[in-house]
Amino acid sequence: MKNISRLRYFIYFSLIIIGGCTTGKKALQKGDYDASVLKAVGRLQNSPKNAEATQVLSTAYNLALQDHLRRIEEAKLAADPFKWESVIYDYQKINQLADEINSCPACLNVVANPSKYIKELTDSKYSAAVARYDSGLALLQQNDRLSAKKAYYEFEKAQNFYPNYKDAKAKMEDAYWAAVTRVVVQPILVNSRIYKLSADYFQQQIDNFIGDYQKNKFVLFYSEQQASSQKIRPDQVLSLNFDDFVVGETYVKERVEKLKRDSVVMGETRDKKVIYGTVKATLSIFDKKVSSSGLLDLTITDWQSQKIIRQQKFPGTYIWQDSWASYKGDERALNNQQLMMCRRRETVPPPPGALFLEFTKPIYNQLVNDITYFYNNY
Incomplete structure (x- = not known):
């Protein structure tokens, strides 16, 4: 088995070497002269006396050189003002072939002085x-x-x-x-002391985003304070305002279930026989939801014409939930999960400021994606 594995490895390794050391004859036949030269050079570096590679290199190099020089002359005659970029490409290719041949001693016996066009390349640039x-x-x-x-x-x-x-x-x-398009971002106004701290945090997130924005170097964002201190005359004004928001709408739903369990051990007789019976209970399950939501308006206005360039609205909702239960009757009618719910107590929801911040999170994600999309190729 070891011999078979070694044989397979030898065959596989040999195929890699043979495939990587072609003489370039096929590329020459296809008219790909540059590739033919490079493959022939590679073969002669590994096998300096390879006759086929020697013949291919001699033929392919002359054809490649003449092909590039022909393209250069044709490009120079063209009316295109940017024709020199095509000329540069062909001169670079010629020089690259020369460098490859100069790095191979056996190749220099075939092409003694490969042509290089350094001055011509510089002039073309x-x-x-x-x-x-x-x-x-x-x-x-x-x-x-x-x-x-x-x-x-x-x-x-x-x-x-x-x-x-x-x-x-x-x-x-x-x-x-x-x-450059200079965009002044106006601060969000929230006329409520209760939500001021959370609104300030939301504003800070937006300020961080516009401060780090680098997707398009031709768009610069400024806060109103920056624009004022740097005396920036804006091209556009980006304003953000909440059309509406509601925090802490509370809904409590009660579900009542009648429970019964049979074959419950009730006790035993005087002669120690187990007495089985049926137990009942009424289970009340309470589901509490505290909903907070808002709608943010994005408006981008041209400073000079005062025309609205873009207007989008972004909704956001956050629902806080809690569940607990109570029962009347025999607790043995309840399963373990129901008993655990009954042992829970109603939880106090987060304060209004925290709820405000939660519903702005999905709004923020939509907002930054929209701004990025709008300005990326502006």
Whole structure:
């Protein structure tokens, strides 16, 4: 059995090696010249005298080089202002093939001096940066938020292609602030001293959310205090108000059950014989529910036009429950669960402030999901 297991392992391991060391001939036949070169290089690194890999590398490299150079020339003739990005891609591919061959001594016997286009690649990146920079300037001049957002990414691409190109970094900053939507969040007003502490906690949860919001860098939230101290002119105002809320509506329901149990030991006779009988009881079960609910209104208004951009309402409900029981009659008519209920006493419900906080929890979850969804791609 051990020999069979070793044989299976050897076969499996051999298949992995063979599969990982193809000569690249199939890729060459399919016209995938880059893949053919890379596979041939890999084979020659493991088997420097492999004749098939040597032949494949020689053929595939020449075809790959000519294919990339052809694409580069075609791209340069195109009218597309962003054609240089295609040129960059092909130069990078050519240089990558050269690097792979240079890392393989046996491959250098086949392709002695693989071509590298370092200056051409740098020049192409410069031209690509120019195109993106000019596009960003044109977009920025349109003086609207969406165009400024696009301009931001154009300047960012220019920076990536050619770091420190002109004032691309400064223009990127200008575009960002032109694209940003500043949202002032008004505090929730609850005209009740009883619920003030809980309402303040609910408000703090919202403040924490907007303070940590990072889903869309082009949306900035400010509290009224922050906006005032920083002299922020808002683009939008987000207001939150309870249309209505009710705390502590109490409902008590009583259910009465007639209980009877037969064959209960009642005692015994003088001659010690057990006497069986029937016992009865009336069980009263009390179910108490304390309901608290509210409806929060979210309104987002454009600061300049005063038009409502979005309005949503979020309901929330919390029901506190309690159960207990009492009985009249013979307790032997009750089962263990019923006896336990009878030993319980009515529980005092949570204070109003705690009930208020509980019904706002589902409201908070709906609220933050809606705000996130609305502003994520704004």
